[in-house]
Amino acid sequence: MNIxxxxxxxxxxxxxxxxxxxxxxxxxxxxxxxKCDIWALDWLHKMKNKNPKLNIVALTMGPNQAKDILNxxxxxxxxxxxLLSDKFFAASDTLATSKIISSAIKKxxxxxxxxxTGQAAADGDTxxxxxxxxxxxxxxxxxxxxxxxxxxxxxxxxxxxxxNKRYRIKSGAPCLVAINxxxxxxxxxxxxxxxxxxxxxxxxxxxxxxGLDRNDVGILGSPTVVNKAFRPEFKKDAVLIENDIAQSIxxxxxxxx
Amino acid sequence: MVKSxxxxxELLGSKFSESSYELISKARELSDxxxxxxKIRAVALGLLIDEETKKLAYSAGANEITLIKDxxxxxxxxxxxxxAFVEYFNQNxxxxxxxxxxxxxxxxxxxxxxxxxxxxxxxxTALDFxxxxxxxxxxxxxxxxxxxxxxTILSRKTPECATIRPKTFKAEFKYGDEGVYSEYxxxxxxxxxxxxxxxxxxxxxxxxxxxxxxxxxxIFCAGFGLYDGAKNSxxxxxxxxxxxxxxxxxxxxxxxxxxxxxxxxxIGQTGATVEPELYIGFGVSGxxxxxxxxxxxxxxxxxxxxxxxxxxxxxxYKIVEDAKKVIDELV
Numbered sequence: 001m002n003i004x005x006x007x008x009x010x011x012x013x014x015x016x017x018x019x020x021x022x023x024x025x026x027x028x029x030x031x032x033x034x035k036c037d038i039w040a041l042d043w044l045h046k047m048k049n050k051n052p053k054l055n056i057v058a059l060t061m062g063p064n065q066a067k068d069i070l071n072x073x074x075x076x077x078x079x080x081x082x083l084l085s086d087k088f089f090a091a092s093d094t095l096a097t098s099k100i101i102s103s104a105i106k107k108x109x110x111x112x113x114x115x116x117t118g119q120a121a122a123d124g125d126t127x128x129x130x131x132x133x134x135x136x137x138x139x140x141x142x143x144x145x146x147x148x149x150x151x152x153x154x155x156x157x158x159x160x161x162x163x164n165k166r167y168r169i170k171s172g173a174p175c176l177v178a179i180n181x182x183x184x185x186x187x188x189x190x191x192x193x194x195x196x197x198x199x200x201x202x203x204x205x206x207x208x209x210x211g212l213d214r215n216d217v218g219i220l221g222s223p224t225v226v227n228k229a230f231r232p233e234f235k236k237d238a239v240l241i242e243n244d245i246a247q248s249i250x251x252x253x254x255x256x257x
Numbered sequence: 258m259v260k261s262x263x264x265x266x267e268l269l270g271s272k273f274s275e276s277s278y279e280l281i282s283k284a285r286e287l288s289d290x291x292x293x294x295x296k297i298r299a300v301a302l303g304l305l306i307d308e309e310t311k312k313l314a315y316s317a318g319a320n321e322i323t324l325i326k327d328x329x330x331x332x333x334x335x336x337x338x339x340x341a342f343v344e345y346f347n348q349n350x351x352x353x354x355x356x357x358x359x360x361x362x363x364x365x366x367x368x369x370x371x372x373x374x375x376x377x378x379x380x381x382t383a384l385d386f387x388x389x390x391x392x393x394x395x396x397x398x399x400x401x402x403x404x405x406x407x408x409t410i411l412s413r414k415t416p417e418c419a420t421i422r423p424k425t426f427k428a429e430f431k432y433g434d435e436g437v438y439s440e441y442x443x444x445x446x447x448x449x450x451x452x453x454x455x456x457x458x459x460x461x462x463x464x465x466x467x468x469x470x471x472x473x474x475x476i477f478c479a480g481f482g483l484y485d486g487a488k489n490s491x492x493x494x495x496x497x498x499x500x501x502x503x504x505x506x507x508x509x510x511x512x513x514x515x516x517x518x519x520x521x522x523x524i525g526q527t528g529a530t531v532e533p534e535l536y537i538g539f540g541v542s543g544x545x546x547x548x549x550x551x552x553x554x555x556x557x558x559x560x561x562x563x564x565x566x567x568x569x570x571x572x573x574y575k576i577v578e579d580a581k582k583v584i585d586e587l588v
Contacts, residue, residue, distance in 0.1 A: 013403040014544075024406060094367070095376060123402055125526075126379035131335070131367040140336050140453045143364050155454075162360050164521055166461045172454035181514060223376030223414040227387075227396060232407050234552055238559070238575035245576055246586035249537065249558060252574075253502050256475050256534045 001153055001173070002055045004109050005044060006101060006117040006133070007037040007073060009066045013122045022231050033069045036118030040179045043148050044077040044116070045187045051152065055079055057109050061089060061100055067202055075189050075197035082108055086206035088218045094124070096221035098132035103210045105137065108203070113173035114156055119143055119180040130178035142171055143178040261296040262288065263351040263416075264319070265342070267361060268303035272310045276357035277301075278317040278428035280421060283384060284355060285318025285432065291386050293393050296320045298351060302338050303330045306438075315436040317428050323349075324440045329447045333361060334455075337447035339368035345441050346373070351416055353395055355384075358420035366420045376412045378419040380526075384426075387411075395419065404526060404545035424471070424530050468521040471529040473505030475536075478524060478551070481511045482540020482561060482580050489517055491581050495539055498587055507531070509547050525550040540580035543568025 009031045017028035033041075041058075048054050058073030060066050061084040070081035084104050092100065105112055115137070120127040127143075134141035146166075147159035155172040161180070171177075207217060214220055241248050262284045266277035281299055288295035299319040306324050314322050325345050329337065346354075346369075354369070356362040358380045370377040383398035389411075397419040398409045412418070450457065470476065477499040483491040492512070499506040508518040510525050524531055526546035536554035540561060541547065548571050551557070559572035560580045569575045576583065 011402070013405065016402060016405055024402070093376060094379075095371065095374070098371065125401055125403070126377075127363050128367040128377060128379055131364055132371040135339075135368050135371040140334075140455060141364070141368075142455065144360065157458075161520065164463045164519075166463060168458040168461075170456045170458055175454065223374075224378055224410050224412050227409045227411045229401075229406055229408045231405065232400070232549075235570045236557075236573060238569055238572045240575045240577070241558075242577075245578060245583060248574075249583070249587060252535060252556065252558065253475065253504070257503065 001053070001151060002057070002109060002111055002113045003044070003151070004057045004059055004105055004112050004115045005037075005040055005073065005078070006115065007041070007058060007060050007069055008034045008118065008121045009060065009062050009069045010034045010122045018231070023229070031065065031068075033072060034118050034121050036120065036179045036181065037069075039181050040116050040118060041073055041076045042186055047148075047151055048077040049187075054151065057082060057112075059101065059104060059109075060084070061097060061104075070202050071197050074200045074202075075193040076187075079200075081200065081202045083202050083204045084206075084210075085204060086217075088207040088214065091219045091222065092217055093222035093224045094126055094128040094132055095223055096217050098129050098136055099212065099216050099221060100210065101129070102133045102136035103212055104205060105133075107210060108205070114151065115139075115174075115176040117176065117178050119145075119178040127178075130176060134176040137174070137176070139174045139176055140171070141176045141178060142169060144180045145177050146179075146181045148177075148179075259296055260294060261298050261351040262353040262355065263298045263300050263346075265354060265356045265362070265365075266299045266301040266314070267357060267359060268301045268306065271303075271305045271307040273299070273301065273306075273314060274357065274359065275428070276359065276421075276423035278313060278430075279423065279426040280355045280357060281314060281317040281319050282429045283421075283426040284353075286429075287384065287386055291393060293386065295352070298323060300325065300342075300345070302327075302341055304328065311436075311438060312434040313430060316430040316432050316434045318432050319436055321437045321439070323438075325443065326440050327443055327447055329449060332449060334448075334450045334453065335361070335365045335368050336453055337449075338365055339372060340445065341443055341447055342369050343372045344443060344445060346416075349441075354416050354418045356418070356420045358422045362420050366418065370418045373416065375414045375416055375418060378410045378412070381419050381421045382407075382425050383409075384419065384421065400526070400545075400549060404549045422530075463519050463521060468519075469529075470505050470507050470522060470524065471531055473507075473531060474534050475502070475504040476507050476524075476531055476533045476551070476554070477502075477504045478507040478509065478536065478538045478541055479512055479518065480509045480538055480541030480561070480580070481515075482542070483584075484512060484515065484517065484540075491584060492517060494584050494588060498584060501588075504535075504537075505533070509541055510544070538568055538572070539584060541568055542566045543571060
């Protein structure tokens with residue numbers, strides 16, 4: 001079973017830094033692994049320990065520093081790691097990004113069975129890339145996955161949550177699964193995991209390796225473009241309640257009832 | 258060629274979803290207010306649209322309604338729906354396509370727009386036209402970076418497409434209840450999920466699935482400050498407290514993700530948007546996605562032990578105290 005797990009390094013949206021002009025100050029922001037991806041790698045770590053024959057390739061598109069998350073993926077579960085990095089990829093919107101990722105999967109993991117991704121990245125939050133990649137690979141997608149049960153030669157079994165219903169689903173390969181759950185790492189790394197990661201090489205590919213057109217990537221390949229960006233403003237000045245807390249709350253409740 | 262906006266309408270049985278009417282009205286309002294003369298076309302995939310729905314759609318602002326009809330459409334899957342919509346679209350093009358950013362909308366729209374090799378702006382909270390070189394361009398605004406940065410986005414290719422967060426706009430049933438109805442027959446046969454290698458083994462309805470927190474008048478919201486591992490005692494206490502005061506219990510995303518509370522109670526970007534008269538947050542820190550989901554509350558009381566909790570910038574009354582203690586006092 002050949003699995004491609006797509007991961008993303010994102011700025012820490014829980015600790016955004018702003019410039020004086022209220023723009024994002026990326027230079028001051030820390031980068032982290034996208035939360036849904038932590039969940040995915042953690043589960044694959046557990047699965048790989050159960051079934052060492054699973055062949056896992058971790059893939060990311062990003063600048064050179066994204067190697068950090070690939071090293072983490074190698075220590076968790078990945079047998080191979082691929083970095084897609086090129087100045088021509090910068091400013092790609094979701095369509096261009098999906099083109100780059102799906103081209104890389106077609107070229108460097110042509111016999112893939114299952115692609116696993118996070119459903120949304122903490123920065124863009126569009127939830128578009130997983131479905132877009134699946135469309136370009138001409139495979140079906142199962143999104144809103146909140147639990148994974150098993151993955152073997154017959155396919156993948158998972159739980160999907162849509163609105164208020166939970167669906168237990170079994171899908172054959174090939175397919176794409178998008179994880180929509182966040183949690184902290186449950187399966188901690190051991191010394192051997194770190195050693196294994198150190199011994200593995202990260203494959204790095206750029207624009208010319210993928211055989212794409214300049215009009216497919218970056219700004220040229222992006223049909224959507226940001227016209228302006230601004231901080232939402234609706235702050236309030238709160239009144240501090242220090243005394244008779246319970247009574248003050250009860251009074252306000254009574255006003256509504 | 259006549260300019261047109263397609264509003265993709267979700268069919269629930271033989272009726273359109275509420276958010277379909279919201280988008281039809283917004284599309285009509287945009288076109289009319291700018292005198293841009295777009296034809297508003299409601300398009301749905303399914304088996305049947307009933308007569309009452311058609312009247313409502315016209316009176317919300319649709320000029321035309323089209324049903325892409327096939328018996329296999331009683332079961333949703335985005336692969337088949339997208340293929341069918343694209344087949345219809347290639348013979349009946351529009352300049353703009355709007356989708357509701359419901360769970361289905363958010364997985365169907367990117368399949369359609371990727372196939373059409375055009376752009377898509379996701380989960381918008383505002384729509385407008387701007388004029389560029391004598392042409393109207395759709396300017397779609399959406400939250401990014403955990404709702405902390407808003408971005409207004411233009412599309413450089415047609416059709417210009419966007420998914421819009423439900424309840425962003427209001428449906429207005431003020432136009433005439435007549436229009437043109439048609440059905441489109443597909444040339445290709447859609448596939449069932451099973452034909453795509455996907456088997457649904459079981460379906461479980463979540464407990465509390467009939468809960469609708471979006472229309473509650475008073476909300477007591479549990480935040481991660483009440484989290485106690487598997488014990489849940491303060492979350493349960495808050496549920497009882499809400500019951501006692503006839504308030505609606507709700508929760509933040511973190512509590513739902515950690516598995517302690519059902520998603521039906523979630524307020525926030527991927528949960529419900531609420532507008533109660535009174536919102537009280539118990540141990541809610543104020544992640545921006547959550548704030549976006551409750552910022553229209555008439556009165557907001559926030560209780561958190563952490564003085565620097567972001568929620569204190571967005572509330573009317575600030576209580577720096579252990580929410581568990583406050584719950585005990587109120588019980």
